[in-house]
Amino acid sequence: MARKTGSHSEITGPRIRAAAQHLFARHGYAAVSMRQIAAEVGVQAGALYLYTPDKQSLLADLMRDHLESLLAATAALPPQPSPADRLAQFARFHIGYHIERPDAVFIAYMELRNLEPAQFAEIEALRRRYEDVLEDILRAGHRAGQFSIPDSKLATMALIAMLTGVTNWYREGGRLRRHDVEAIYADMALKSVGALAQP
Amino acid sequence: MARKTGSHSEITGPRIRAAAQHLFARHGYAAVSMRQIAAEVGVQAGALYLYTPDKQSLLADLMRDHLESLLAATAALPPQPSPADRLAQFARFHIGYHIERPDAVFIAYMELRNLEPAQFAEIEALRRRYEDVLEDILRAGHRAGQFSIPDSKLATMALIAMLTGVTNWYREGGRLRRHDVEAIYADMALKSVGALAQP
DNA sequence: GTCTATACCATGATAGAC
DNA sequence: GTCTATCATGGTATAGAC
Incomplete structure (x- = not known):
């Protein structure tokens, strides 16, 4: 999974994916916003794009x-x-x-x-x-x-x-x-x- | 199904529901917009609210x-x-x-x-x-x-x-x-x- | 690596002309 | 009964400071 830079964090990426999995399963992909995912992880929405292109x-x-x-x-x-x-x-x-x-x-x-x-x-x-x-x-x-x-x-x-x-x-x-x-x-x-x- | 006024149209209501059913099934409820439904029926988005409260x-x-x-x-x-x-x-x-x-x-x-x-x-x-x-x-x-x-x-x-x-x-x-x-x-x-x- | 700030657009829903 | 126009909100995604 393409991280954009040579970054150090080995923890935020997996947490984002875990939060997304949880929320997508519960509410459906289309009903979940990037802001919700970010909130569950405890970062700002913009920060997600360091770990996923979209x-x-x-x-x-x-x-x-x-x-x-x-x-x-x-x-x-x-x-x-x-x-x-x-x-x-x-x-x-x-x-x-x-x-x-x-x-x-x-x-x-x-x-x-x-x-x-x-x-x-x-x-x-x-x-x-x-x-x-x-x-x-x-x-x-x-x-x-x-x-x-x-x-x-x-x-x-x-x-x-x-x-x-x-x-x-x-x-x-x-x-x-x-x-x-x-x-x-x-x-x-x-x-x-x-x-x-x-x- | 509550129509808001004593209206005459016996046709637009069912067509809206048919379009909604088709689109919801194909793309999912959350991914379908009221504008898409209206477009499929051939009316403007606002007109939908004559036939459904939301x-x-x-x-x-x-x-x-x-x-x-x-x-x-x-x-x-x-x-x-x-x-x-x-x-x-x-x-x-x-x-x-x-x-x-x-x-x-x-x-x-x-x-x-x-x-x-x-x-x-x-x-x-x-x-x-x-x-x-x-x-x-x-x-x-x-x-x-x-x-x-x-x-x-x-x-x-x-x-x-x-x-x-x-x-x-x-x-x-x-x-x-x-x-x-x-x-x-x-x-x-x-x-x-x-x-x-x-x- | 994360933040704030924001661009830009689509959304659900309403108001009022016709 | 449907339209145009509009509102407030919230969507994805990006820019740039730190």
């Missing part, structure tokens, strides 16, 4: 960092013996990762329309790569005769939407524990593609 | 109308003999209804945070009533021993998110026909709660 880049950087981290974490998952195990692993991972980063996730899914074309294309490509991780699993299970899915792209979109929806309601310290939530979602995901025998 | 009410009215229509349509669904049939009917209905009204749906799900507290509470209550329709079905299936769901609230949120996600990718005239999409989603929904035997 508001748009602030958003795009947040989204890119999130999606690149997500992809890296996905790539680091340990190999699994079967498509069903891979899907269970993916579902648990997705739930856990999203529960831990509600703001970044929310922004990445909701603020695509506020990106300008060039940055939209870049971010959309990253998101698409993540969807492909799941679709690969589903296709492998379909080829192996273990999943029953008429259309792998539709199933991918359905599962991603189902799993990501956890951010709409899950709250730390609520009725259900994180581990239980992961288990139940993974179970529903497996059953939805016919990968689990009925009781 | 921008906020324009948004709240769109959301209220959508959710009330949705609830009315849900209530009008023909009775079904079993929880599984009710769930299949709900899934197909939800998919079809959402496919036909992508803009209204998108706004109702995305712009809650741009409502002020009083209107938020009202709209949120309507949304909650719709979720309860699904949760009632899931609980009935659970009581009857036909659904396998550890937590009915979680399952409700998971299914609503999965089904609503259709608006993220489905496009008229695309690869899949509407009827096929309804059928596949309904099948995944039933399987996810253990209501369909595996092949």
Whole structure:
């Protein structure tokens, strides 16, 4: 992330990005002003431009960092013996990762329309790569005769939407524990593609 | 919807709401100006205030109308003999209804945070009533021993998110026909709660 | 590296002519 | 019923002092 000068501050930049992430997630990119971000950090609005060329880049950087981290974490998952195990692993991972980063996730899914074309294309490509991780699993299970899915792209979109929806309601310290939530979602995901025998 | 005077125009009001719905869905409430809405209708910005007291009410009215229509349509669904049939009917209905009204749906799900507290509470209550329709079905299936769901609230949120996600990718005239999409989603929904035997 | 000050523009909303 | 004109406010972003 381009800082404009050979500056010393290693702390203000991250704080600006944290404040922006928090405010964008809560109120939406378009509804948040640079003045609000600056106020949350405790600097003047003008000072933000030492750390970002403009508001748009602030958003795009947040989204890119999130999606690149997500992809890296996905790539680091340990190999699994079967498509069903891979899907269970993916579902648990997705739930856990999203529960831990509600703001970044929310922004990445909701603020695509506020990106300008060039940055939209870049971010959309990253998101698409993540969807492909799941679709690969589903296709492998379909080829192996273990999943029953008429259309792998539709199933991918359905599962991603189902799993990501956890951010709409899950709250730390609520009725259900994180581990239980992961288990139940993974179970529903497996059953939805016919990968689990009925009781 | 309160028009300010005993006016004659039966056409401009609806056109304003249609333009607002279209623009809010495409760019987001906060990113759309009253001038843009007026331009799309072909009137001046000031003229909008003959039909709405302010921008906020324009948004709240769109959301209220959508959710009330949705609830009315849900209530009008023909009775079904079993929880599984009710769930299949709900899934197909939800998919079809959402496919036909992508803009209204998108706004109702995305712009809650741009409502002020009083209107938020009202709209949120309507949304909650719709979720309860699904949760009632899931609980009935659970009581009857036909659904396998550890937590009915979680399952409700998971299914609503999965089904609503259709608006993220489905496009008229695309690869899949509407009827096929309804059928596949309904099948995944039933399987996810253990209501369909595996092949 | 951060500040104050400010340029410049778009916003939501209103007043009053027609 | 719609227009033009306008208001006060707040938006992004920059300039230049320190």
